[in-house]
Amino acid sequence: MTAVGADQRQQMAYVATQAADARLNVEVETEGMTLNIGPQHPATHGTLRLVARLDGEQVVEAEPIMGYMHRGYEKLAEVRTYPQVTTLINRIDWLGSFANEVPFILAAEKLMEVEAPPRAQWIRTALFELSRIANITLFLGDMAVQLGALTPVFMAFRDREFVLNQIEAVTGGRFHPNFDRIGGLKDDLPQGWINDTKQAMEKIRDFCDEFEELVLGNEIFEARSRGIGIVPPEVGLSYGLSGANIRASGVDWDLRRDGHEALAYDQVDWKVWTHPDGDSFARYWVRLQETREATHIVDQLLDGLPSGPIMAKVPRIIKVPAGEAYAATENPLGEMGYYIVSKGDLVPFRVKIRSASFSNISITPWLLKGVYVPDIITILASLYFILGDIDR
Amino acid sequence: MGLVASGKAPKPLTKLLNLGRKYSIWMYQWGLACCAIEMGAVIGSPRYDVMRLGVIPFPASPRQADLVVISGTVTDKMVPSILRLYQQMPDPKYVISMGSCANCGGPYWDSYSVTKGVDQIIPVDVYVPGCPPRPEALLEGIVLLQERIMNEDPAARWRGDPIVVD
Numbered sequence: 001m002t003a004v005g006a007d008q009r010q011q012m013a014y015v016a017t018q019a020a021d022a023r024l025n026v027e028v029e030t031e032g033m034t035l036n037i038g039p040q041h042p043a044t045h046g047t048l049r050l051v052a053r054l055d056g057e058q059v060v061e062a063e064p065i066m067g068y069m070h071r072g073y074e075k076l077a078e079v080r081t082y083p084q085v086t087t088l089i090n091r092i093d094w095l096g097s098f099a100n101e102v103p104f105i106l107a108a109e110k111l112m113e114v115e116a117p118p119r120a121q122w123i124r125t126a127l128f129e130l131s132r133i134a135n136i137t138l139f140l141g142d143m144a145v146q147l148g149a150l151t152p153v154f155m156a157f158r159d160r161e162f163v164l165n166q167i168e169a170v171t172g173g174r175f176h177p178n179f180d181r182i183g184g185l186k187d188d189l190p191q192g193w194i195n196d197t198k199q200a201m202e203k204i205r206d207f208c209d210e211f212e213e214l215v216l217g218n219e220i221f222e223a224r225s226r227g228i229g230i231v232p233p234e235v236g237l238s239y240g241l242s243g244a245n246i247r248a249s250g251v252d253w254d255l256r257r258d259g260h261e262a263l264a265y266d267q268v269d270w271k272v273w274t275h276p277d278g279d280s281f282a283r284y285w286v287r288l289q290e291t292r293e294a295t296h297i298v299d300q301l302l303d304g305l306p307s308g309p310i311m312a313k314v315p316r317i318i319k320v321p322a323g324e325a326y327a328a329t330e331n332p333l334g335e336m337g338y339y340i341v342s343k344g345d346l347v348p349f350r351v352k353i354r355s356a357s358f359s360n361i362s363i364t365p366w367l368l369k370g371v372y373v374p375d376i377i378t379i380l381a382s383l384y385f386i387l388g389d390i391d392r
Numbered sequence: 393m394g395l396v397a398s399g400k401a402p403k404p405l406t407k408l409l410n411l412g413r414k415y416s417i418w419m420y421q422w423g424l425a426c427c428a429i430e431m432g433a434v435i436g437s438p439r440y441d442v443m444r445l446g447v448i449p450f451p452a453s454p455r456q457a458d459l460v461v462i463s464g465t466v467t468d469k470m471v472p473s474i475l476r477l478y479q480q481m482p483d484p485k486y487v488i489s490m491g492s493c494a495n496c497g498g499p500y501w502d503s504y505s506v507t508k509g510v511d512q513i514i515p516v517d518v519y520v521p522g523c524p525p526r527p528e529a530l531l532e533g534i535v536l537l538q539e540r541i542m543n544e545d546p547a548a549r550w551r552g553d554p555i556v557v558d
Contacts, residue, residue, distance in 0.1 A: 039473055047424055047470065068470050069425060072503040079502065088499055094426035094524075138429070157437035175426055175524055388425055 062368035069391040077351040090176040096135035101180040107327035120184040135332035162200040184311035201295040225280040229379035240359035243334025249278035255330035268300040280382035357385035415446030420457035424464025427491035465493035
């Protein structure tokens with residue numbers, strides 16, 4: 001892993017802007033053209049529409065048009081009881097569904113002043129990391145397929161099944177577990193699950209090693225992603241980027257470590273991965289390392305799983321006392337938080353969802369200015385958003 | 393009007409044509425939400441592998457497709473695109489509605505922005521239930537569609553008659 005130095009990067013950026021200026025001003029005078037990508041495009045993880053104004057081969061201006069997947073979660077949550085809301089919010093980020101439930105449940109637990117027993121917290125954290133793996137493995141295959149390599153996506157789907165099987169064995173759902181409850185979990189782990197999961201984690205680690213050689217070691221992949229879509233840390237922070245996108249710009253910030261939610265991350269030994277470059281390659285690299293790190297977290301959690309109950313004492317009919325609470329966790333895509341306002345009813349009065357992809361996509365107009373058309377796909381793929389997470 | 397379109401084709405020839413159509417379906421994937429990933433598993437995962445059923449994914453354009461799978465939540469903003477997609481497909485064309493959202497609105501049955509069922513705008517041949525359906529369920533939906541293609545009178549698709557399956 002050779003990192004490009006800061007001064008070298010600055011120089012590269014300077015040369016690139018000079019060259020772009022020369023091309024735009026002197027070389028050719030071309031008529032502007034509008035390129036419409038989407039709303040349905042296999043490369044957009046859903047239904048993002050992008051309208052790009054082009055000058056020759058370069059983007060002058062790009063505007064993402066959202067709302068094709070707007071399902072009105074915040075309004076629907078106002079007419080669902082608290083246990084029903086978790087069914088709904090599973091479907092926000094559909095690749096890592098369990099991770100969506102956790103911050104909502106944590107915020108509701110804050111309001112009710114209950115805390116899940118340690119065993120429930122540990123299992124919760126393990127399932128959280130499993131859903132992260134299920135989410136990011138698909139990204140690892142998908143970004144490669146968008147850069148023209150078809151094989152990695154088949155491998156991603158193949159190895160993702162092992163994780164989905166484990167999630168299904170506990171929760172009964174491949175995609176949408178709806179397993180988290182206020183005060184704990186619905187069920188305990190089934191027999192033999194711990195050993196099976198450790199084997200699955202072995203396979204995921206092999207998968208990561210394979211990808212490190214197959215994709216990151218690939219010359220074409222490197223040529224198409226290195227130096228493309230550089231996000232400087234201060235720009236990223238000002239746009240509200242979070243998760244692997246900001247860690248790939250060298251900002252050492254991870255809510256799993258820096259947050260104060262009732263999860264078992266402080267009980268295990270793990271590391272936050274960052275990369276200094278901030279380009280598309282760095283974002284891919286950070287996510288790959290995070291997947292491997294997540295397998296280690298799961299292994300450690302399962303080794304030290306405490307015994308005890310999995311459910312705290314909660315009334316059968318859940319009425320959340322009046323008040324306001326915010327809880328945020330480090331979801332596969334970045335920071336996801338729920339701000340719940342309760343008036344003491346069966347249903348929340350208002351739920352504000354802070355989803356990671358919405359902020360992550362907001363940088364695209366800035367990032368796509370001046371890039372070449374093929375790089376649009378690289379940048380969009382490496383930013384990694386899920387449309388359900390953007391539009392909600 | 394050709395022989396088939398006029399409805400005068402002899403029965404053995406019709407059967408032969410149907411057999412050919414059944415095992416060479418070009419499937420256009422209109423992936424919208426969660427179901428798109430399960431559809432991706434059907435297409436991309438070696439465990440499910442839709443091509444063994446004679447279904448070919450990834451046509452370059454809806455103009456080359458026989459079947460479209462609407463998988464996921466159809467919102468009101470998306471409706472014009474789906475309508476245009478359907479109009480661009482050549483006859484005979486088939487539609488599979490995958491998942492509760494595309495069937496009837498699913499968990500968003502009371503949402504203000506979701507179309508409650510894609511069958512409000514385009515005719516649907518097979519509904520696949522589930523939220524999201526397992527990949528096996530979509531495979532079964534495709535097998536059911538193939539049965540339907542095998543038993544239908546190809547001329548009916550051109551004439552616009554309501555389709556009757558024996």
